[in-house]
Amino acid sequence: MADNILEVKHLKKYFKTNRGTLHAVDDVNFSIRKGETLGLVGESGCGKSTIGRLILGLHSATSGEILFNGQDICKADAQQMHDLRRQMQIIFQDPFSSLNPRMSISEIIGEPLIIHKMVSSRAELDKRVLELMDVVGLSQRLENSYPHELDGGRRQRVGIARALSLTPQFIMCDEPVSSLDVSIQAQVLNLLKDLQAEFGLTYLFITHDLSVVKYFSDKIAVMYLGQLVETSASDELFRNTLHPYSQALLSAIPEPRAHHKMQRVKLTGELTSPINPEPGCRFAKRCLYAAPYCTGQDPTLQDFGDNHFCACFRAEELRKEAAGIEE
Amino acid sequence: MENLLEIKNLTVEYHTQGEIVHAVNGLSLNLRQGESLGLVGETGAGKTTTALSILQLVADPPGKIMGGEIFFDGVDLLKTKKSLLRSVRGNKISMIFQDPMTSLNPVYSVGFQIAEVIQLHENCSKEEARRKAEEMLEMVGIPKERYEEYPHQFSGGMKQRVVIAMSVACSPQIILADEPTTALDVTIQAQVLELMNDLKEKLHTSLLLITHDLGVVAQVCDRVAIMYSGEIVEQGTIPEVFDHPAHPYTIGLFGSIPTLSMESTKLTPIEGQMPDPTELPAGCNFSPRCPYARAECHSKKPGVTRIPGEATHELRCFALGWEQPDETLMEVIKRGR
Ligand SMILES: Nc1ncnc2c1ncn2[C@@H]1O[C@H](COP(=O)(O)OP(=O)(O)OP(=O)(O)O)[C@@H](O)[C@H]1O
Ligand SMILES: Nc1ncnc2c1ncn2[C@@H]1O[C@H](COP(=O)(O)OP(=O)(O)O)[C@@H](O)[C@H]1O
Ligand code: SF4
Ligand code: SF4
C-alpha cells in the first residue's frame, strides 16, 4: 500500500550458537501506516528487540525484506543507511545505559544534529537544543547537567529529545517506559502521544505489557518465539482475541480492580527452545487446544476479516465453538 | 483476627557521605494471622527497607534503625537477642527476594537446597528430607525428576518457584515477599501468583507482599497499604482502597496506570517526582506534587485518620478534615473507580 511507511516481508534472523541455530525472528510479515502506532508485544526473548535492531540496520537479516518508504533497508549501502538513519530513530528501555555518561544533556541532544550536519552555527545548535528540551518538558536549567544527575523519567525525556532532533518520520520505542515508575511512566506515555499528534510520527512500540499497547497502539502484533501469531487493529484484538497464546497472555494480566479475580487460561508444559525448533506451531507444547496436526508444519497468518490475522490451525474451529457456546 | 506482626513507628535511615537518607519515617503496620497484605509503592518508597528491618537485615553501615518497635508473637524483634532472632529468621518468618539467585546457590542442585532447609529446621534424616523436598518441588509445579538439576538449568519463573518452595519448607508463620514476580513474564507471573494463593489457603501463612503493581495486589491480597516517601499514606481492604481511593497520591497512582478495562485515551499522571529522601518537605511529603495542597500541607505533617463510615480505611491527609472541603477532591473520592 502506498501509505505504508514500513513493510516487513518474510524477515528472518538466525543466530549461530554452539548449541545450534537460534531462530530469533522466523518469517515475520507486517506493515505500518504513516502516522500510526504498531504495538509489538510478546514475552521475554521472543524476538521483539531483534526485529527492532533489524529495522534500524543494527543487525543484518538472514533473509527477507524491510521496506522503508519503499526502499529495502537490507540492501542499503553505508551512505544510504546514513541517510535512512535520519528518518528512523530509536528510544531505548534503559535511559541510563543508552546515554553517554560523559556528555552533558545539551551535548547528547545536539550530537545527532552535528553528525548529520543539520545546523550551520553554534548559535543555531544551541537554539535547536533548547527548543527540543522545551518540547519534551525538560527545564532549561538542566542543559549542563549529566545523565547521572537526572532521575529515570528525565533521562528518558533526554532520549526522546535526542530521537526527535533530526525530525524523523519513524521512531522505534523499545520498552520505553518499562524501567520507569508508574507515575513517571504515565508522564512519558502522554508525552509520546502528544509528540505523535504534533509531528505526525509513526511508532513501532515494542513492549511486553499488553495494557500499555492497548492504550497506545492502533494496531497490535502478538509475537511468540520468533513468529507473529496474531495481528489486528487494537480494539478488535481485545474484543475478539483469536490465538490461544494471545488469550493466555491477556488472561494473565492482573487487573488492578477489587471483585475481579483472574480467570486465567492455564498454560502447562514447557517453553519450546528457539534453537533448531521443529517445524510446527511453536506454542503447541503449552497450548490447551494442541492437536496432532499442529506439529509438522508452521501455521501461517490467515485472514479472519477486518484485517485481523491469526496463525493457528484451529482458530476457525475454536472461534465457532466459542460463538456456539455464547449463543 | 489477631495481629501476628505489629510494626510501630519504625524509623530507618541510611547515613552516607554526610547525607542522611530518610528511608522509613515512623511507619506503623499490622499483619494478622492468615492474612495477606500488599505493600505498594514506587522505587525508593522504603518497601524493601521495611521488610529488611523486620528481620534486622538492614546493612549497618550505612543503615540504622533509629526507632520503633516490631512485635512478633509478643516479642519486640528490635530488642531481642541475636540467638532468638536467628531462630525467627527463615524458621518463623521467611523472605523471598526479587532476584531468586539471592537465595539460591549456583553450585548445589535445587533439590539439595530445599532438602537442606528441611533438614535444618526439622532435624530429620537425609532420606526424610529428600522425600519432603521432592514433595515441595511437585507442590510448586516442578517434576521431582528435576531434583538433581542446578539453578542455571531453570528459567526465572522456575527458580522463583524453587525459592518459594524453600521459603515454605519450614512452614513459616509469615512470608515476606519482596517483588517476587517483578522480573517474570506475565504468564509465568500468573503461575507464581496462583501458587502463592494456593499455598496461602493450604498453609494459612500470613503474607506481606511487596510490589509496585496494583494489579498483583488486587489478585493476591486481602488488604493493601500504599507507601510514599517512607510512610503509609493510605490503607484498607482491597475493596475500600480500590473502589474509593482517597489519598491524592493513591488517586494519582490509579490515574497513571493504563488498564485493560480502561476506555479513556489519556492517562492522568502525577506531576513532578518523589521528594529527595535526604531533604523531605517540612509538611506533607506529597505536598510538592499534590494538586489539592493548602497552606497547612506545606508546614505541618498530617496524621492518620479513619475515613468516616468505613471499617478499616485509613488515610494520612488533611483534606478530609477541612471545614471548607475541596469540592473536586470530594467528587473524585465519591465517584471512585
Ligand atoms: N546477538 C545475539 N546472538 C545470539 N542470540 C541472540 C542475539 N541477540 C538475541 N538473541 C536471541 O534471540 C532471541 C530474541 O531476543 P530479543 O532480544 O529480540 O528478545 P526480546 O523479545 O526483545 O526480549 P526482551 O523482552 O527480554 O527484551 C533470544 O532467544 C535471544 O537470546
Ligand atoms: N544501602 C543503602 N545505602 C543508602 N541508601 C539506601 C540503601 N538502601 C536503600 N537506600 C535508600 O533508602 C530509600 C528506600 O529504599 P528502599 O527501601 O530500597 O525502597 P523500595 O524498596 O521501596 O524501592 C531510597 O531512597 C534508597 O535510595
Ligand atoms: S496451532 Fe494448534 S498448538 Fe498452535 S495455537 Fe493453534 S491449536 Fe494451539
Ligand atoms: S495533606 Fe495536603 S498535600 Fe498532603 S495529600 Fe493531603 S491534601 Fe495533599
Ligand SMILES: [Mg+2]
Ligand atoms: Mg528486548
Ligand SMILES: [Mg+2]
Ligand atoms: Mg525494593
